[in-house]
Amino acid sequence: MKDIDSKKGYFANRRTVRRFSDREVSRSLIDSVIERAMRAPTTGNMQLYSVIVSQEPSMLEKIRPLHFCQPASMGAKVVLTVCADFYRFSRWCRLSKAEPGYDNFLSFTSAMLDATVFAQQIVTIAEMEGLGTCYLGTATYNAEGISDLLSLPELVVPVACLAIGWPDGEGEESERLPLEAVCYSERYPEMTDGDIAVLYKAKDDYAPNAKFIAENGKETLAQVFTDVRYPRAMNEEFSEKLLGLLRKKGFMKNG
Numbered sequence: 001m002k003d004i005d006s007k008k009g010y011f012a013n014r015r016t017v018r019r020f021s022d023r024e025v026s027r028s029l030i031d032s033v034i035e036r037a038m039r040a041p042t043t044g045n046m047q048l049y050s051v052i053v054s055q056e057p058s059m060l061e062k063i064r065p066l067h068f069c070q071p072a073s074m075g076a077k078v079v080l081t082v083c084a085d086f087y088r089f090s091r092w093c094r095l096s097k098a099e100p101g102y103d104n105f106l107s108f109t110s111a112m113l114d115a116t117v118f119a120q121q122i123v124t125i126a127e128m129e130g131l132g133t134c135y136l137g138t139a140t141y142n143a144e145g146i147s148d149l150l151s152l153p154e155l156v157v158p159v160a161c162l163a164i165g166w167p168d169g170e171g172e173e174s175e176r177l178p179l180e181a182v183c184y185s186e187r188y189p190e191m192t193d194g195d196i197a198v199l200y201k202a203k204d205d206y207a208p209n210a211k212f213i214a215e216n217g218k219e220t221l222a223q224v225f226t227d228v229r230y231p232r233a234m235n236e237e238f239s240e241k242l243l244g245l246l247r248k249k250g251f252m253k254n255g
């Protein structure tokens, strides 16, 4: 029991960092973090990912607008673009008299999962080193622009971008749903409207969210998500763009 409590303690205070100090992050530290993250599990141990390190000021200047100049991208000393990558593996197959069959959506999904697990492993190890990190979800919104900037070949698609630097301050605390909202026993439960309201009560009541609702002129927190942060029209527009890029990169040959 003591052991379980101490593990909870380790992660209980983790948070995303969006403000970074001017202190440089050495390339050797980044390489060391990435090399350790490469111990992450992958589909069939194929390691269907790659990561582009952007650290030169001229490249950071070009990549920031592709992340809508979000605050975390502006102060970051390093931006990592983690990609789903079947290019390198497919070339190796051909070199080895093997015909790759990875130009399809299932293969993209495998590579996307490998890249996602790898990205989170980078986050965890970077944070253990005292670095601050912030995912930039704009990686998939502007995946084509990022792909062009970074010269990504066929079968390589950006999945997750990470802004990294030494933290300036602690980052903001954020709320979580209670365990019973996400963890079910044996089968997915039936939930009444009342059950859902109870599971989301703490989130709805979380004080910083009230400010968020007022600032956006909304009545509920959910409206901030549906009307402001992730509205249908935006989701559909960027879905089309991402599907177009998957086609262009050769991941949708079967559909």
Ligand SMILES: Cc1cc2nc3c(=O)[nH]c(=O)nc-3n(C[C@H](O)[C@H](O)[C@H](O)COP(=O)(O)O)c2cc1C
Binding pocket: 014, 015, 016, 017, 018, 070, 072, 134, 135, 136, 137, 138, 171, 172, 173, 174
């Ligand atoms: C896939 C993904 C995309 C994200 N995109 C962004 C982003 O574009 N900008 C940002 O500031 N934070 C981004 N985040 C960070 C989340 O906002 C953050 O994890 C969440 O609010 C919880 O806060 P915490 O990590 O401090 O606990 C992203 C996180 C994930 C996992």
